[in-house]
Amino acid sequence: MTPKSANEALATSADVSMAPVRALFASRFESEILAFESLRQEIGQSQSAAALRELALRIHKIAGVAGTLGYTEIGASAMRLEKSITELAEREPGEVLARIDSRLDTFLDLLEAELD
Numbered sequence: 201m202t203p204k205s206a207n208e209a210l211a212t213s214a215d216v217s218m219a220p221v222r223a224l225f226a227s228r229f230e231s232e233i234l235a236f237e238s239l240r241q242e243i244g245q246s247q248s249a250a251a252l253r254e255l256a257l258r259i260h261k262i263a264g265v266a267g268t269l270g271y272t273e274i275g276a277s278a279m280r281l282e283k284s285i286t287e288l289a290e291r292e293p294g295e296v297l298a299r300i301d302s303r304l305d306t307f308l309d310l311l312e313a314e315l316d
Contacts, residue, residue: 221269222269225266226271229311229312232258232262233308233311236255239251240255252285256285259281259282259307262275262278263278263282277306277307281300281303281307284299288300
């Protein structure tokens with residue numbers, strides 16, 4: 201077996217062994233989308249700092265795992281969104297939702313696309 205073939209075989213083996221973990225991670229997308237929408241509504245209505253922290257924490261968790269499991273676009277979108285939330289919360293806490301709304305939509309669209 202050539203080194204390239206060995207590497208390809210190892211990568212295929214890793215993909216197969218990670219499939220159940222990927223499936224478990226993806227199975228949470230629908231409930232996460234609902235939670236994100238609920239938090240978005242709460243933040244919009246009450247400017248809740250607690251809801252904003254919860255939103256950032258949930259996004260952080262997805263950002264940390266998504267790339268490892270092969271959801272690179274979701275992971276990158278989550279990281280950008282988390283960074284925006286963190287930076288804006290420090291400077292303009294009352295304007296966070298208005299400023300991140302389109303990025304949140306993009307992130308949620310990516311999650312929804314995986315449900316199809």
